[in-house]
Amino acid sequence: MASYKKTFKHTLAAKKELNHVKQKLANTDHSFNSLYTLKNDIKVLDKLIGGRSLNPIHVQQKILDFISKTDLIINIVSIEDVHVFADKEFLIYSNQIEIEGTYEALIKLLYETEKNFKDSRVVSSEFYSKKNYRTNKQTLYLKIILQNYEKAK
Incomplete structure (x- = not known):
């Protein structure tokens, strides 16, 4: 008993205690691997989201060029100035454009913009109509908000 x-x-x-420390050390090694993987994933996502830092005015011109090159019968009603929002990580540039046309032409334009316009992403779209009481006709409009991101410096 004494011995x-x-x-x-x-x-x-x-x-x-040695077994407990070995277990903690194994968890720490796994944590470092996970942390390294997460950091690499964040870098890849940052490049995808904010990697291309195009001048916002050029992006707006490219949007207009893209829309005008379509063979759809539409009218561009208005385009707002570029809105800039900044947070700690990114600068967010928003472009808003309003288009008039038939439902088929507007929905095709929205689809083509989402699918093929790579310099900015469609984040919101809204269809609405206005009635012209003089001519007693309904006019259909589409408002599209596009955003592109830039990594803050």
Whole structure:
């Protein structure tokens, strides 16, 4: 009993502590690997979201050029000035354009813009109509908001 209290008890406690530390060390190695993987994923996403820092005015001109090159019968009613929002990580540029046309032409334009326009992303679209009381006709409009991002410096 005396030898157990003097030697074996401490040896077993040290062995238990050693196993516990080894387990924590293995978890730490796994955490470093996970952290490295997450950092690489964040870098890839940053490049995708904010990698291309085009001048916002050029993006707006490219939007107009893209829309005008379609063979659809539509009218551009208005285009707002570029709206800039900044946070700690990104600068967000928003472009808003309002277009008039038939439902088929507007929906095709929206589809083509989402699918093929790579310099900015469609984040919102809204169809609405207005009635002209003089001619007693309904006119259909499409408002599209496009955004592109730039990594803050």
